[in-house]
Amino acid sequence: MGAKKRVLICDDSLLVRKKLRDSLEEMNCEVCEATNGKVAVDVFKEKQPDVVFMDIVMPEADGLEALKNIKEYDADARIIMLSSTGTSAKLIQALKGGAVDFIQKPYTVEQIEKVISSLPAK
Amino acid sequence: MFSQYFGQYLLNKGILTSEKLTDVLAFERSVHVKLGILAINAGMMSAAQVEEVHELQRKKDKRFGEIAMERGYLTFAQLEDLLQQQGSRQLSLSQAIIDRGYMTLGELEAALDSYKKESRLSTEQLDAMEAVDFDKLVRSFLDFSAAGGLSETYYDYVALILRNILRFLNEVPVISHSVPLEGKVEGWTVVQDIVGEIDLATALAADDTAFLEIARRYSQENLNEIDELAKDSVAEFLNLVNGIYCVNASDKGLELNLEPQSMTSSPEFSHVIGYIVPIDLPFGKIKLVVGQPNK
Numbered sequence: 001m002g003a004k005k006r007v008l009i010c011d012d013s014l015l016v017r018k019k020l021r022d023s024l025e026e027m028n029c030e031v032c033e034a035t036n037g038k039v040a041v042d043v044f045k046e047k048q049p050d051v052v053f054m055d056i057v058m059p060e061a062d063g064l065e066a067l068k069n070i071k072e073y074d075a076d077a078r079i080i081m082l083s084s085t086g087t088s089a090k091l092i093q094a095l096k097g098g099a100v101d102f103i104q105k106p107y108t109v110e111q112i113e114k115v116i117s118s119l120p121a122k
Numbered sequence: 123m124f125s126q127y128f129g130q131y132l133l134n135k136g137i138l139t140s141e142k143l144t145d146v147l148a149f150e151r152s153v154h155v156k157l158g159i160l161a162i163n164a165g166m167m168s169a170a171q172v173e174e175v176h177e178l179q180r181k182k183d184k185r186f187g188e189i190a191m192e193r194g195y196l197t198f199a200q201l202e203d204l205l206q207q208q209g210s211r212q213l214s215l216s217q218a219i220i221d222r223g224y225m226t227l228g229e230l231e232a233a234l235d236s237y238k239k240e241s242r243l244s245t246e247q248l249d250a251m252e253a254v255d256f257d258k259l260v261r262s263f264l265d266f267s268a269a270g271g272l273s274e275t276y277y278d279y280v281a282l283i284l285r286n287i288l289r290f291l292n293e294v295p296v297i298s299h300s301v302p303l304e305g306k307v308e309g310w311t312v313v314q315d316i317v318g319e320i321d322l323a324t325a326l327a328a329d330d331t332a333f334l335e336i337a338r339r340y341s342q343e344n345l346n347e348i349d350e351l352a353k354d355s356v357a358e359f360l361n362l363v364n365g366i367y368c369v370n371a372s373d374k375g376l377e378l379n380l381e382p383q384s385m386t387s388s389p390e391f392s393h394v395i396g397y398i399v400p401i402d403l404p405f406g407k408i409k410l411v412v413g414q415p416n417k
């Protein structure tokens with residue numbers, strides 16, 4: 001069995017973090033959390049996760065700002081936006097900012113499974 | 123709403139790449155939705171029947187609707203219904219995908235079918251949504267005329283909340299007459315502002331019992347008290363609905379953004395001019411606040 005995939009969840013919602021953590025742990029992932037975009041950049045640098053699920057609307061720094069800062073630090077970072085505000089403008093902004101995918105809430109466990117299974121084996 | 127969600131679905135399923143989706147999203151505003159797409163989406167015709175009518179159109183100088191009726195694929199009433207829908211932008215993304223050649227009609231039909239099955243709406247919920255026209259209901263029951271140019275925004279917003287109460291809390295909501303928002307709103311209250319080309323103040327308030335039940339139903343967690351998770355669950359419900367509102371507005375060319383939500387008990391709304399809409403559910407009453415920040 002390979003090493004556990006490391007996943008960073010960045011969302012200000014306790015419910016979203018709990019639900020996502022429950023699902024990811026069932027998928028044998030190692031999960032870390034951040035409650036806003038500013039904390040997410042620090043946690044990313046410390047934990048070097050394989051993938052990040054990033055909300056957009058958050059206090060302090062939003063998800064698009066965190067996307068930019070993380071991509072500046074690591075151009076290869078895999079960041080999936082996970083947001084309730086999936087407007088065309090936000091979607092285009094996120095994809096241009098280097099997000100590899102954009103999942104509109106409410107997400108399904110199948111969507112998360114697909115992201116995890118597409119990660120390269122370690 | 124449909125267009126945005128369906129776009130996300132196609133991207134997430136790997137049916138369209140992000141480059142193709144970005145292209146069709148930019149292109150969709152200029153497209154004219156054709157009857158064939160509308161008929162497939164409504165389940166009135168199959169992709170094969172639409173292809174057949176298109177083929178016949180190339181040979182005959184007749185319109186799509188005429189041929190479809192001749193072949194017995196559509197009734198006059200169905201055709202009228204489709205023509206009425208043609209004015210809306212709901213399926214412009216689907217049309218843009220076809221026009222760009224990214225999918226065939228058959229592939230689109232299959233994707234629409236899977237999308238509807240997977241979008242968490244049960245048949246009963248779909249039936250109830252079709253049975254209760256919330257857009258009509260709010261306009262016949264509520265009076266936002268004093269809000270002037272914002273009245274339509276408020277009607278649309280309340281109808282959206284009602285549809286999502288049905289979708290996520292699984293109850294048919296009953297509304298009472300709205301009252302102007304004055305001073306304090308009693309109970310646990312989650313507040314969220316929508317900002318951009320229009321500014322909206324929104325809030326949901328409920329007493330302990332109703333608040334906890336909303337939290338339980340939305341989170342599908344076993345919650346027994348109003349703790350942080352319960353509060354966050356109700357906040358996330360409002361956030362989700364407001365996100366859908368922004369997507370709907372984006373479909374109409376209005377760019378809006380959400381502010382982070384806040385949770386308080388019995389807040390004052392002295393900075394907002396708007397309305398309280400009482401909503402009755404089998405497990406209790408909710409108060410919906412919609413208004414405009416008084417700058």
